[in-house]
Amino acid sequence: MADSPPAHRAAPGKSQAKRGKDHLNAIYAHPLPLLFGPLPADTPLPWATNVLGLFGRNRIVNPKCVGVFDAATRSVWITNSKDTFILWQRGFFGKGNLSRSEPSWLSRRINQLSGPKQLTAEEVTARRRELRKQFKTERAQALAAAAAEAEAIFAATGEMPTPEAVPAIVSKATFQAKGQQSAAVLPGADSVVTPPLNAADPSLVDEVDDAITPPEDMEHLQLTLQEAFFLAWSVGCLNIIDPTTNESIAPSALWKTFLAAHDFLASPDVPQSPWFDNPFLVSYVAFHHYRSLGWVVKSGIKFCVDLLLYKRGPVFHHAEFAIVVIPVYEDPEDRKSSPYDLPNVEPFTWSWLSTINRVNSQVKKTLILTYITIPALRRISAEELKSPECLKHFTVREVTIRRFVPARMRD
Template identity: 55%
Template sequence: MATAISNKNRNRGPGKFGGKRGENNRIYANPLPLLFPDPPSRVASVVGLLGLSLAPIENPHCTGVFDDATRSVWICNSHDSTILWRRGMFGKGDLSRSEPSWLARQTNLRNLQGTKLTSEEVTARRRAERKQFKMDRAKAIANAFAEAEAAFEQGVVIKPTLSGPNIPSAATWRPSPSTPQSEAVNEVPLEDRHESDEEDLPPLEDIEHLQLTLQEAFFLLWNLDCLTVLDPTTDRAMTLKEIWTTFQLSHLPREIPSQDLPIQPDNPFLVNYVVYHHYRSLGWVVKGGIKFCVDYLLYKKGPVFNHAELAVVVIPVYEDEEDEQNSVFSEQRNKAKPFSWTWLNTINRVNSQTLILTYVTIPSHKRVAELGDSPCVFKEYSVREVTIRRFIPARMRD
């Protein structure tokens, strides 16, 4: 029986999405920008006995520019953007949903072929088809009621049927040949195109850049040493000390002077980076979760493969209550202090994923001052997690 089943599965083929999944596994095979090529087998076998490795490290050394207005680092080189996205899915395109695909969308629009649609184009087509399905179904239901009204006027009482071949359903409905106006522009017959029209068009220029959050940028430059951040005014490479200070100052309220201000342990950059580093070190792909009213979304392999598995809300907890009262961020935290049962149920309802409340213990000013103003203060932070699962009766009957 097991042999018959295995033969049946072997002859089934890759499936509907098998080819695309295999291509994604090949493109996004590396979880980090750093590559570790395998050394020659004979050398590896001899050196491996000593517990050593001769595998060289390939470091891409990407370059970005700090932008204070958006609190992010811009990767304007398309080659560097491709590396950072395909090796760990860092950042997002400023003109795209996630992967920088603006140039591909414009190329598809110019070629009028659409052989390989981007994620944005697939979503737009799916929404247009869903809209057309709702319109067709509403029209069919209205016709059924009109027939019932006409029969009633003739003295015959019938009950309008809201199902059957005349009423389309989501399982059997197919798009009609007449496409919506939003897609009709992209489906010009190839025989009606003229080469002169294409020659008159200017060449496409990629104006999109990859936008890294400050947490992603600091993780790449501090842990992996594969990112160089340039100063936007002088266009020179910033040192680690300058980056460490600049990223913290960008989160300070504008009315507070930053001259000679000591390190603030509850700085949002530090608190959020502790959480980002924690989950990245566990192998998760960490992305922003503002769309679902949370701080982070955790993916097993990335948004290209599947939806987020977990949603994370960062909750700071002060070790010293006096630090919380004297904090320069107290006004911001009081405005955004939503941790009530109403808020919790709302967040849990919005997210179909498992919700994780991540409590970050902020060390006291005294302990941080003893360590100095450097990234070594991260060892004083601690992370605790509380998992909340949404109760769904249809899935949790057992």
């Protein structure tokens, strides 16, 4: 099965916004890197499959992506352009280290060298901001000119000028329409986007003028440890390499490696034994919980929260929910003896909660407090923490916080 989706052509007569949305639906059609593909007709099937009809004649197509563990940044780097293309377009995993989100550095560089053919999301956002700034400047100048002319008419005639006598001021919608004729406006998003370039597509290099040296792709896809372990353990489509040995890290060793990645946060006065409040473990519980429910999970540091939940992905809509992860110790004594000082353990002040809620209400996100109960060490053996089997002892509870606005919620 091809790694890239087939070319999609919208039916004639569709609006530009509809064509753009159909194009994105074709590109980001798969929620996970795994695909279901048909088996060859002559492939023999097991007896039970023939009788019970399990999966018919379909098979799971596993891309088997490869990443390199980087202990300094506590992340996994995907340097192969093909794997970058797969992980981003099939679930929006990772982030370009030279981009805001989508790894589009190569596309932007090509546009700089040979002229823009298709604008990336970052370039469209920059163009929209420039257009907004230009509009504000010209509107201020127009308002000043209209006020001066109105004062001149009043001084000459002694009467207030009629609206027809004052120069018309161009509206914001009319002004912005000049710079958005070639862009598709997605419903529900305040950003204008065009069908994106695939930064991992080698054919992009061929579009550069022959007189210009094709740029080298300097960007890699950076996965958090939570994303990497989800892809390696839960989905089974990522092979992580140890940079010191250049060998694949076994799943059992990968769990211990990621737990140990946060040991520098631990207090040196406490022995380094397994702890259920390891920062990686707590973060992964929250990540796995929402990913298993079908949400696209991204970092929420931009809005002062831990996670953001997207219904389909950042290309289609803005995040609907902002998540604050709150660890809760089942046994308070474990917190006293723990080497880690987890955030959000102390009770929130009302001022802090009101501030976070206000920030996310302004950007139309619902704030959710996610309470993760850390199991007590006295009832679970430390041996169980050496494998992902310990995840079954964690519980997740959610509380939705909505900002009360008296003017709107009077009834």
